[in-house]
Amino acid sequence: MGLLRFATAGSVDDGKSTLIGRLLYDTKSIFQDQLDSIEATSIQMGNDYTNLALLTDGLRAEREQGITIDVAYRYFATPKRKFIIADTPGHVQYTRNMVTGSSRADLVLILIDGRHGMTEQTRRHAFLTSLLRIPHVVVCVNKMDLIDYDEQAFEAVKKEFQNFAMKLEIPDLTFIPMSALHGDNVVSRSPNMEWYQGSSLLHHLEQLHTASDRNHIDARFPVQYVIRPQSGEYHDYRGYAGTVVGGVFKVGDEVLILPSGLTSTVASLESFDGPVSEAFGPMAITMRLTGDIDISRGDMICRPNNRPQSSRYVQSMICWMSEKLEFEPGMKLAIKHSTKSSRVIVADLQYRINLETLHREMNPDSLALNEIGRASLQTTEPLFFDEYRRNRNTGSFILIDEATNATVAAGIIVGSGV
Amino acid sequence: MSITAYELSHLDTLEAESIHIFREVAAEFERPCLMFSGGKDSLVMLHLASKAFWPARLPFPIIHIDTGHNFPEVLEFRDQVIEKLGARLLVASVQQSIDDGKVVEETGPRASRNRLQITTLLDAIEEHRFDALFGGARRDEEKARSKERVYSFRDNFGQWNPKNQRPELWNLYNGRINQGEHIRIFPISNWTEVDVWQYIRREKIVIPNIYFAHNRQVFSRDGMWLADSEYVTRTEDEKVLTRKIRYRTIGDMSCTGAVDSDAETIEQIIEEVSATRITERGETRADDITSETSMEDRKKEGYF
Numbered sequence: 001m002g003l004l005r006f007a008t009a010g011s012v013d014d015g016k017s018t019l020i021g022r023l024l025y026d027t028k029s030i031f032q033d034q035l036d037s038i039e040a041t042s043i044q045m046g047n048d049y050t051n052l053a054l055l056t057d058g059l060r061a062e063r064e065q066g067i068t069i070d071v072a073y074r075y076f077a078t079p080k081r082k083f084i085i086a087d088t089p090g091h092v093q094y095t096r097n098m099v100t101g102s103s104r105a106d107l108v109l110i111l112i113d114g115r116h117g118m119t120e121q122t123r124r125h126a127f128l129t130s131l132l133r134i135p136h137v138v139v140c141v142n143k144m145d146l147i148d149y150d151e152q153a154f155e156a157v158k159k160e161f162q163n164f165a166m167k168l169e170i171p172d173l174t175f176i177p178m179s180a181l182h183g184d185n186v187v188s189r190s191p192n193m194e195w196y197q198g199s200s201l202l203h204h205l206e207q208l209h210t211a212s213d214r215n216h217i218d219a220r221f222p223v224q225y226v227i228r229p230q231s232g233e234y235h236d237y238r239g240y241a242g243t244v245v246g247g248v249f250k251v252g253d254e255v256l257i258l259p260s261g262l263t264s265t266v267a268s269l270e271s272f273d274g275p276v277s278e279a280f281g282p283m284a285i286t287m288r289l290t291g292d293i294d295i296s297r298g299d300m301i302c303r304p305n306n307r308p309q310s311s312r313y314v315q316s317m318i319c320w321m322s323e324k325l326e327f328e329p330g331m332k333l334a335i336k337h338s339t340k341s342s343r344v345i346v347a348d349l350q351y352r353i354n355l356e357t358l359h360r361e362m363n364p365d366s367l368a369l370n371e372i373g374r375a376s377l378q379t380t381e382p383l384f385f386d387e388y389r390r391n392r393n394t395g396s397f398i399l400i401d402e403a404t405n406a407t408v409a410a411g412i413i414v415g416s417g418v
Numbered sequence: 419m420s421i422t423a424y425e426l427s428h429l430d431t432l433e434a435e436s437i438h439i440f441r442e443v444a445a446e447f448e449r450p451c452l453m454f455s456g457g458k459d460s461l462v463m464l465h466l467a468s469k470a471f472w473p474a475r476l477p478f479p480i481i482h483i484d485t486g487h488n489f490p491e492v493l494e495f496r497d498q499v500i501e502k503l504g505a506r507l508l509v510a511s512v513q514q515s516i517d518d519g520k521v522v523e524e525t526g527p528r529a530s531r532n533r534l535q536i537t538t539l540l541d542a543i544e545e546h547r548f549d550a551l552f553g554g555a556r557r558d559e560e561k562a563r564s565k566e567r568v569y570s571f572r573d574n575f576g577q578w579n580p581k582n583q584r585p586e587l588w589n590l591y592n593g594r595i596n597q598g599e600h601i602r603i604f605p606i607s608n609w610t611e612v613d614v615w616q617y618i619r620r621e622k623i624v625i626p627n628i629y630f631a632h633n634r635q636v637f638s639r640d641g642m643w644l645a646d647s648e649y650v651t652r653t654e655d656e657k658v659l660t661r662k663i664r665y666r667t668i669g670d671m672s673c674t675g676a677v678d679s680d681a682e683t684i685e686q687i688i689e690e691v692s693a694t695r696i697t698e699r700g701e702t703r704a705d706d707i708t709s710e711t712s713m714e715d716r717k718k719e720g721y722f
């Protein structure tokens with residue numbers, strides 16, 4: 001049984017909480033005491049019905065103000081798969097939350113109210129999904145019950161989204177007409193929409209093929225930690241621990257180590273449970289190499305004929321996340337990329353993306369909270385990276401404000417050079 | 419390890435994610451420490467940590483916040499496990515905090531040392547200058563926890579501020595802190611109760627025997643079975659009887675409820691847990707059902 005991570009996106013009243021509530025309820029993942037608790041709170045708040053949004057709004061401020069302030073994680077399982085939902089709020093701080101919640105997602109659910117079609121929010125969500133290279137997108141055209149389960153209405157929304165998505169890169173796009181409130185096409189096919197020939201949402205999530213989403217070609221092993229037991233039994237043991245973030249490593253493979261450029265051979269791939277003959281992402285293993293080479297955290301193990309780019313100049317898309325600071329040329333920040341921590345200076349801010357029109361606004365002075373733009377960065381030491389489109393792990397980074405230690409940006413690498 | 423077409427099973431994926439977090443912390447922090455209670459989650463944590471650093475020993479000590487109200491079976495079990503691992507155990511005692519006058523024992527039939535542990539824990543962090551503390555909390559346990567980061571920043575009062583959490587992107591964790599601050603690290607954030615049990619079965623992790631059904635002298639309070647012990651004061655109406663129960667979670671004897679059960683094997687526990695309609699904390703923790711936001715309130719003060 002595998003694991004699927006998905007994020008949910010949608011505007012405030014499109015029924016996102018209802019949909020999550022229904023998925024959890026119908027897969028028996030809501031517990032009786034949780035239901036009792038939200039029923040009691042609903043009554044106390046004067047609601048006519050049990051407000052399933054309370055399931056995800058756990059914090060005091062959220063309950064008091066009726067808002068969702070952060071990403072919440074939910075879990076459910078069917079006999080076929082385990083699911084992790086990153087539930088991101090649709091309004092305030094939407095970019096920051098959605099980028100955070102979707103950064104590890106295999107799939108994003110975008111909800112659209114069938115009565116209204118695409119909104120500004122939908123366009124932003126679709127753009128962010130494409131920017132973050134989420135391999136699979138499901139557009140749930142919701143509230144079909146309020147438009148008489150009309151096929152033409154569904155087709156119109158679908159057409160509208162498809163036209164917009166032509167400008168984006170979304171590899172796998174699926175449309176499902178549904179009523180989250182009544183459960184139409186959520187867990188099982190709806191008798192109210194015989195014209196719809198596709199799967200229910202849950203069936204789609206269970207069957208989705210995700211094995212090809214990972215990069216199994218470019219072997220990448222960032223050294224995370226060096227294991228040296230210093231004990232009698234393992235006196236000369238030296239193992240490189242880390243998580244495989246691309247490709248496949250096999251015992252006997254010739255490897256190249258960056259930044260030294262030295263080559264060696266994989267002597268063994270080890271784990272607590274014994275040796276393995278090959279390792280692939282996202283396995284966390286310990287690699288031992290032949291010969292006596294000096295390797296430390298932050299180094300990258302790859303193949304001699306397939307190495308990542310190594311450069312101090314990085315072209316990137318920046319999602320700015322600080323409300324206190326603005327991102328601007330000349331700024332110095334700390335960067336964490338893969339297992340390497342370094343410092344950067346912002347060399348240039350080329351453009352900002354207008355999230356409503358997707359137009360580029362050239363040479364802006366700065367990026368404010370929730371704004372996205374393209375910038376070149378210069379690092380104090382070389383980074384070993386791939387373009388994000390090839391590898392989500394070696395192509396991403398975070399920026400940290402050195403004064404407050406706050407994480408202030410998510411970065412996506414689009415190229416090297418100035 | 420089950421390998422088919424370069425895909426990992428859900429347990430292998432969760433395990434790899436947790437091991438990655440343990441290693442990241444060991445690499446980036448100077449003085450990490452693992453909080454251990456003897457319960458199933460902390461046993462899974464110890465097992466994962468052993469895997470992360472094998473064949474080396476754990477590169478950090480283990481701390482137990484001893485409330486003095488533990489199940490004796492669990493204390494004995496703790497010492498055996500730590501000795502077998504060859505790890506270093508530190509014990510911070512709530513009784514000591516009381517004797518030193520730092521906290522005052524609650525009184526009355528519902529007295530508990532649950533809240534007092536916060537002071538003992540924060541004092542121990544200060545004394546040992548820990549900069550990272552591993553905890554076995556899971557996001558499926560409780561609604562405040564469902565919004566907490568894997569790296570959960572604490573200021574120099576040990577406080578959690580839910581409104582000001584660092585965004586956590588990809589698997590890039592920001593461990594930067596100033597002197598006196600620390601980070602609580604939750605490597606099994608994404609595990610569910612069922613995942614934990616399935617993993618215990620798969621890895622053959624030994625757990626304290628009070629998780630299995632046994633006969634015990636109990637009394638009923640707030641819809642839970644509490645063990646009759648020297649740490650609780652019963653009211654006149656609270657009559658002791660013998661029932662076949664098991665513990666679904668392990669905490670203090672004074673506030674951890676038992677559930678009626680016939681589950682004598684891990685298989686039977688997994689069956690029981692998979693079929694239950696009540697959350698583990700709702701069913702077994704008197705401290706969590708005091709109010710809607712009691713976990714959030716305690717966490718803000720520095721709770722686990």
